[in-house]
Amino acid sequence: xxxxHGHEHKDxxxDxxxDxxxxxxxxxxxWVFSQDHKMISxxxxxxxxIMGVVAMLMSTLFRLQLAWPGEKFAFxxxxxxxxxxxxxxISPDMYLALVTIHGTIMVFFVLTGGLSGTFANLLIPYQIxxxxxxxxxxxxxxxxxxxxxxxxxxxxxxxxxxPASAGWTxxxxxxxxxxxxxxxxxxxxxxxxxxxxxxxxxxxGGLNYIITVLNLRTKGMSMTxxxxxxxxxxxxxxxxxxxxxxxxxxxLLLIFDRGFGTSFYLTDIYIGGQxxxxxxxxxxxxQHLFWFLGHPEVYIVLLPALGIASExxxxxxxxxxxxxxxxxxxxxxxxxxSFIVWGHHMFLTGMNxxxxxxxxxxxxxxxxxxxxxxxxxxxxxxxxxxxxxxxxLFCIGxxxxxxxxxxxxxxxxxxxxxxxxxxxxxxxxxFHIVMGLSAxxxxxxxxxxxFPKMFERMMNKKxxxxxxxxxxxCAYGVFFPQxxxxxxxxxxxxxxxTEFPMFDHLIDINIFVTICAIVGAFAQGIFLYNFxxxxxxxxxxxxxxxxxxxxxxxxxxxxxxxxWHGALPVVYRWAYDYSKPGKKEDFVPQTVPLEDGxxxxxxxQVKH
Amino acid sequence: xxxxLIILALALGVAVIAQIVRIFELSSELKGGxxxxxxxxxxxxxxxxxxxLFLIAFFAFCLWQLxxxxxxxxxxxxxxxxxxxxxxxxxxxxIITVVFIICNFFLFYFAFKYRGSKAGKALYYPVNHKLELLxxxxxxxxxxxxxxxxxxxxxxxxxxxxxxxxxxLTIELVSExxxxxxxxxxxxxxxxxxxxxxxxxxxxxxxxxxxxxxxDDFIVYNEIxxxxxxxxxxxxxxxxxxxxxxxPHFRQQMNTVPGLQTMLHFMPTIxxxxxxxITGNPEYNYxxxxxxxxxxxxxxxxxxxxxxxxxxxxxxxxxKKAKTIFASxxxxxxxxxxxxxxxxxxxxxxxxxxxVTAKKPD
Numbered sequence: 005x006x007x008x009h010g011h012e013h014k015d016x017x018x019d020x021x022x023d024x025x026x027x028x029x030x031x032x033x034x035w036v037f038s039q040d041h042k043m044i045s046x047x048x049x050x051x052x053x054i055m056g057v058v059a060m061l062m063s064t065l066f067r068l069q070l071a072w073p074g075e076k077f078a079f080x081x082x083x084x085x086x087x088x089x090x091x092x093x094i095s096p097d098m099y100l101a102l103v104t105i106h107g108t109i110m111v112f113f114v115l116t117g118g119l120s121g122t123f124a125n126l127l128i129p130y131q132i133x134x135x136x137x138x139x140x141x142x143x144x145x146x147x148x149x150x151x152x153x154x155x156x157x158x159x160x161x162x163x164x165x166x167p168a169s170a171g172w173t174x175x176x177x178x179x180x181x182x183x184x185x186x187x188x189x190x191x192x193x194x195x196x197x198x199x200x201x202x203x204x205x206x207x208x209g210g211l212n213y214i215i216t217v218l219n220l221r222t223k224g225m226s227m228t229x230x231x232x233x234x235x236x237x238x239x240x241x242x243x244x245x246x247x248x249x250x251x252x253x254x255x256l257l258l259i260f261d262r263g264f265g266t267s268f269y270l271t272d273i274y275i276g277g278q279x280x281x282x283x284x285x286x287x288x289x290x291q292h293l294f295w296f297l298g299h300p301e302v303y304i305v306l307l308p309a310l311g312i313a314s315e316x317x318x319x320x321x322x323x324x325x326x327x328x329x330x331x332x333x334x335x336x337x338x339x340x341x342s343f344i345v346w347g348h349h350m351f352l353t354g355m356n357x358x359x360x361x362x363x364x365x366x367x368x369x370x371x372x373x374x375x376x377x378x379x380x381x382x383x384x385x386x387x388x389x390x391x392x393x394x395x396x397l398f399c400i401g402x403x404x405x406x407x408x409x410x411x412x413x414x415x416x417x418x419x420x421x422x423x424x425x426x427x428x429x430x431x432x433x434x435f436h437i438v439m440g441l442s443a444x445x446x447x448x449x450x451x452x453x454x455f456p457k458m459f460e461r462m463m464n465k466k467x468x469x470x471x472x473x474x475x476x477x478c479a480y481g482v483f484f485p486q487x488x489x490x491x492x493x494x495x496x497x498x499x500x501x502t503e504f505p506m507f508d509h510l511i512d513i514n515i516f517v518t519i520c521a522i523v524g525a526f527a528q529g530i531f532l533y534n535f536x537x538x539x540x541x542x543x544x545x546x547x548x549x550x551x552x553x554x555x556x557x558x559x560x561x562x563x564x565x566x567x568w569h570g571a572l573p574v575v576y577r578w579a580y581d582y583s584k585p586g587k588k589e590d591f592v593p594q595t596v597p598l599e600d601g602x603x604x605x606x607x608x609q610v611k612h
Numbered sequence: 613x614x615x616x617l618i619i620l621a622l623a624l625g626v627a628v629i630a631q632i633v634r635i636f637e638l639s640s641e642l643k644g645g646x647x648x649x650x651x652x653x654x655x656x657x658x659x660x661x662x663x664x665l666f667l668i669a670f671f672a673f674c675l676w677q678l679x680x681x682x683x684x685x686x687x688x689x690x691x692x693x694x695x696x697x698x699x700x701x702x703x704x705x706x707i708i709t710v711v712f713i714i715c716n717f718f719l720f721y722f723a724f725k726y727r728g729s730k731a732g733k734a735l736y737y738p739v740n741h742k743l744e745l746l747x748x749x750x751x752x753x754x755x756x757x758x759x760x761x762x763x764x765x766x767x768x769x770x771x772x773x774x775x776x777x778x779x780x781l782t783i784e785l786v787s788e789x790x791x792x793x794x795x796x797x798x799x800x801x802x803x804x805x806x807x808x809x810x811x812x813x814x815x816x817x818x819x820x821x822x823x824x825x826x827x828d829d830f831i832v833y834n835e836i837x838x839x840x841x842x843x844x845x846x847x848x849x850x851x852x853x854x855x856x857x858x859x860p861h862f863r864q865q866m867n868t869v870p871g872l873q874t875m876l877h878f879m880p881t882i883x884x885x886x887x888x889x890i891t892g893n894p895e896y897n898y899x900x901x902x903x904x905x906x907x908x909x910x911x912x913x914x915x916x917x918x919x920x921x922x923x924x925x926x927x928x929x930x931x932k933k934a935k936t937i938f939a940s941x942x943x944x945x946x947x948x949x950x951x952x953x954x955x956x957x958x959x960x961x962x963x964x965x966x967x968v969t970a971k972k973p974d
Contacts, residue, residue, distance in 0.1 A: 079619065096908040171905045177870060178853040178906060184789065185907045271871035272808040274818070275789070275852040279809050287854055287869055322728065324738040352856065353867045354874035357770035361763050368755045375751040376744065382718050383743070387735035389728035391651050392659035400663070400723050407715040411708035418762035420769060421701055424694075424863040427856060427903045462649035469659065470632070473666075480670065488681040493860030495903040498911035506860075506899055509684055526625050543647045583734040590734065606738025 029565075037148070039140030042563055044147045045126035046458055049451070052118025053535070055154055057528070059109035062102045064525050069094045071511075071518035073500035088166070096499040100169040101187050103497055105161060107172030108195070112202055113157065115305040115443045117150045120206075120244070123308055123450050124213045124237040126457060130556035131231050133222025133573050135566045138215040142208045149205035153198045160194035168195035171497060173298070176269040176290050180261050183276040193262070196255050203252045206244050213241035222555070224575035228332075228605070229594070231554050231579040232325060235332050236311025239339045240304050246343070247300040254293035261285070288353050295346035302439050303342045307335060309446025310377065310406075313399040315579075316453050317381055319552050320396035321388030322590050324580035324606055326380045334373030341370045351419045352426050360419045367417035371410070378407050389583070389590070393550065394468025398449035401476045402442050408480075409438025412487065430490025436483045448475070448531070455538065456545030457556055460563055463542060467534040471527060478524030485513045551591045553579050558595055578605045653729045660727025667720035671713070686860055687891050690898065690919065692879040693769045694863035700765055707754060769864075773845055773877050780845040780877065783836065786817050787848070787855035787868040789906060790913040793817060794836045798828030798933065803847060808870075811851065818851075830933050835916040836900075837932075838880055839925035845877040855913070858903035861887075867904055880919045887919075 038044060068077060076092035083089065088098035125143065129136050137143045161167045169187030170179035174195070182189040217238045221230070257268040261282070269290045270282035318325040325331060347355065347363035381403045390396065412434040415421050425431065448471075455463050494507050501507040501514065547561035555575070559568045573595045581592040598604060646652060689695045728734075773780050782797035795817055797803045804819050804826020811818035819826050838844045848857055850868035857876065858865045866876040888896045902913035920928060 077618070078616075096911070100905065100908065100910075175854055175905075181853070184853050273852055273870050274808045274811045279811065286871065288872065321726070322734040324736065326737065327739050327744050329739070330744050352865055354869055354872050357766065360770070361766060364763060364766070365759055368759050371755055372748060372751045376748055378715055379747045380744075382715065382722060383737075385719070385722040385726060387737065388722075388726045389732035389734040390656065390660070390723060390726050391728050392656050393651055397659065400719065403719055404716055407719070408712060411712050414708055414758060415701070415704055418700075418704065418758060418766075420697060420762045420765035421704060423769065423865050424697060424701070424860065426865055427858075462647065464648045465651060465655065466648065469655075473662065477666075480673070484674065485677060485681070488677065488685065492681075492685045493858075493901075495858065495901055495911075497905045499908075500911055503912050504899070504914060505895065505897075506901075513681065513684075522622075523625075526622070526629065529626070529629055543649060549649070580738065583736050585736055606736070 037144055039136070039144045040565060041125045041129050041137050041140070041143060042458065044143050045122050047147050048118060048121030048125060048150065049458070051151060051154055052114050052122065053532070055109050055113040056118065057532070058158070059106045059114065060525055060528060062106040062109075064521055065094060066099055066102045066106070067518040067521045069099055069499065070501065071515045073502055097166055097169060097186050099499045100171070100185070100497065101161075101167045101191070104169050104171055104174075104187070105157070105167050108168075108199075109157065110440065111172060111301065111305065112199070113150075113154055115440070115447070116244075116301070117154075117202065117205065119305065119308050119443060119447050119450075120213075120237065120240055121147070121150060121209060122447075123233070123312060123454070124209070124241065126454060127233050127556065128213055128216050128237055129220070129567060130457065131234050131554050131579075132217060132220060132225050133555045133568075133575065134216060134220035135568075135572070137212050138220060139212055142212050146205050146208035146212065149201050149208065153201035153205060156194055156198035156201060160191050160198065163190045163194065165189035165191055167191040173291075173294060174258070175294075176258060176261065176287050177273055177275075180258060180270060181273070181275060181280075188262075193259075196259055199255055200252060203248045203255075206248050210241040210244040210248075213237055214245065217241075222572045222575060225594075228329075229575060229578045232314035232328070232331055232335075233308075233311040236307045236314070236335060239335050240307045240311075243300040243304050243307075243339055243342065247297040247304075250293055251297035254290055254297070257293075258290065288350070288355070291350050291353060292346070295349045296343075298349065299346040300339075300342045302435075303338055305439055305443045307338070309402060309443040309450075310335070312446045312450040312453070313381065313402045315554070316393075316395045316399045316449050317384050317403075318580055318582060319453075319550050320391045320393055320399070321384050322391065322582045323384055323388045324582055324584075326383040326386075327376075328578065328580060328605065330376055331380055334376045337373040338370060341366060341373075345370065348417055348419070348422075351422050357419075364417060364419045368414065371414060371417075374406075374410055378403060378410070391550070392469075393452065394463070394465055394472055395449040395453035397469065397472040397476075398445045398452065401472065402445040402449065405437050405441040405445060405479070408484075409434055409436075409442065413438060424493070425490050427496055428490035429486040429494050429496055432496050433483045433486035433490060436486075437479075441479050441483065445476070445479075448472075451535070453550070454556075455542075456549055457563075459539045459542070460545050460561070461538050461542030462545050462549065463534050463538045467530050471530040471534065474527030474530065475524060478520045478527060481520030482517050482524060485517055489513055548593075551589070553581060553591050553593045555594055558593060576604075580606070656727045656729060660724045663720045663727075664724035667717065667724070670716065670720075687887065688882070689861070689863050690880060690882040690887060691859075691862035691864065692881055693765075694861070694878070695881070696765055697769075697863045700761060703761070704758060707758070772875070773843055778843055780843045781839065782845050782847065783838070784817075784847045784849070785857055785868070785900075786851060787857065787902065787906075787913075788851040789853065790902070790909040791833075792857075792900060792902075792913070792915040794832045794915070795819075796830050796832060796929070796933070797825075798830060800825060800828060804829050806849075808851065828933070832932060835918060837918045837920050837925055837928045839922050840880050840883050840919050841922060843877055843879045846875060848874045848876065853906050854904050855902045855906045856904035858901045859898075859917070860901065861898045861917075865903060883919045883921055884917075 074093060078092050080089040080094055081092040084098060088095050166187045168191045169185055178184050179188050179192055217234060260266040261269050267282040267285040269285045269287050271285045273280040273282060314325050314331060345363055345367040347359060348367045351360045416431060416434055452463055452468055489510060492510055494501055494510060502511060545561065548557035555573050558573050575594045576597040577594055579594055583590045584592055689698045782801050782803060784795040784803050786793045793816060795803065802825040804823040806818045806820060808818050810820060817831065848866055848868040850870045852870060854867055854869050856865060856867045862878045864876050864878045866874050868874060884898060888894050898917040898919060900915040900917055902910055
């Protein structure tokens, strides 16, 4: 009902659209405080790229320490100064700080803010046929909160006592007590401030995405005709809106414990030669609150990448995505289940073993929808006519890492098997492959694929190929051997693995891993060059470079304020009619009406 | 020198990439014709072949890693539960390795086989309910098996041996930045009550000397001994932040949490001496590691564990006890200044006044 009203309103609006906006734009409203979803998307992307480079350099630094512990690197001293990098050796405090900030930036700033912020903003209005987000104003705020939060996080790296260094999961009491670790002083305070700003950004963005998808779909764009990208952004936004406030609560209580003498998380502590007055709290409470966000967060990171992969794999295989409804269903199932599995991060906290069993059950259930998704991707490739755009390479890479990292999740979800590998490098390998790599490969795929919608130009395919193969091979080179470190019992977050004889013989693995990490880091230079060069000098993009069906390719090309000249497009079919028998071309855009007797969503094929 | 070489290598790397980029630019300019983003049949062939090549190289790499590193992993499990977990681990690994190989194979093989061309045509194949049902049910069955087997071991390993009245040796492990301290429960096999406010420089574990159970407790630093063939019960607590008591060789682990008493237990089956023979390393030692980030020296918080056969262990035990009976080397707490928590099982703290009650050893 309300949707109909929306359409009338929009139709009315359409005729005057161009006159309305163009004259009011100033330099500031166009480039800085823009309310246009395409500009906001670009702002998110560029910020995320910068943050990503920072976090990647941090990881390279601590990988150096792990491969060559105690080795003196002149540039480490140059970068970190005498306090943190005396004689060119990273100090243990700085090591933990680098690990912490690397994790925080990658998880939140690159793969949450960067991924959702860029692609949900760009694609939701484009693919559902809307002029812009439901609230451009909130959308603008969402970016600027993200920006402020990024700035605070970077500033926190330069305070005297050092940045937060209790791990990205900031478990108290370590994160609550400056006497426990130097980074829990001002650095931790700024971390909490930054994350609070980030949560505001995520909530403003998320609410906007949900409302836009539910209310602003163009005529004919029923929920079941939406591209899987939009479905993934919708489900992601719902997860974020439900879970981020819990993290905010957790952070708030931690701020109280740190600053105002409360005891939510602290009790029975004797440190630095004195017993603290805090009593009656529980450090485990924080872990429950943190992982109530933390686990959905994994899927907040992963689902948009899977959505992007669904679209790109279908377009590039020139085939409909296999099992559209199953894909939507599995994303819904994953989204729902992600809220009742957080305890699998806490099997060994002293939690009641029976409660652990419940979390084993719910966690392993997630394997089923995940497996369905992986099989459906592979079936989509089967008998396709695959066009290897760089974006397609990245998405095939994503499916591979999703499988490789996913299967080790089965080990970790099994509480009994979690005991020997809990908090070892096995975990590091698992989540970097399944979440980190899959999401970042999906993000790269998305950047290559929708670059023309962002900058009206194309990226160079050969550099794209080079970038993919270096990245993909190095990524496996970095993370695959870490499974063996984990099976050998090497705990994560160890400053060095050679302080005592137990792990001496594993140094070869660490050197191999670090070399792969360095080469992989350099390979990102290819991307940065291609990205920035193509923004200014890339070849001009045509209207529909990949012969796609979705609406963003129907606006005549170029970036238009309001997205379409004249009336909004009308949708008649689902987004995946590729290589449909009886059609002249191997694609049928969503704006092409169904012929007489033609069924939508591949139903004709089912009938036969 | 090394750093100089690395910097040199990095500089060269940058130069090489810059040159490659330049060559690409020039060659695409020379060719004219197709824009530098249009995927040609030649590209599809090239990338399709790369997919096949990667598939082969990837599996070869995995195999090479497996062969190279399998001897570097932990040696045979040195506890009863460890043996069971290793079996379960191998069983699960068998399943996931099969899935890993099949899925990655089809992914890259299809990518190679169905590489496109201008003349090519894709099959319109949007859905097949039977197939989808099949690959919902198969993972479902696999998960059911994994869950049943996993939970069977989990329930067994995390049982409370005090409740089941098993014959145990009780040891308390207390973690703090950055060391472990052990307290043996003595002949009554009962740990005396402790409270964090009682901690002083002399009474490092905050033990209440007025509790009769603490009279025969004794404290051991740096290296603990445990007997082969007897279930060892570790009562765990932490003085400052969260740590984790990780026994990699015995495949056991549990966090130590301030304000919460946790526990783990296992039955050692291989003495340190036997393990030295097995590994061929006369220096081989079991260690207890900290496995939860706890501060700057987290990486260096460990304790040696020696597994003795029964007789050797009890000799060591008697000797140690004679030297370090707890009650004789601590000062009494200041009278009236501190009270134990009023409610024994108040939420969150879990510290019971009577601490651990355990059966007397036979």
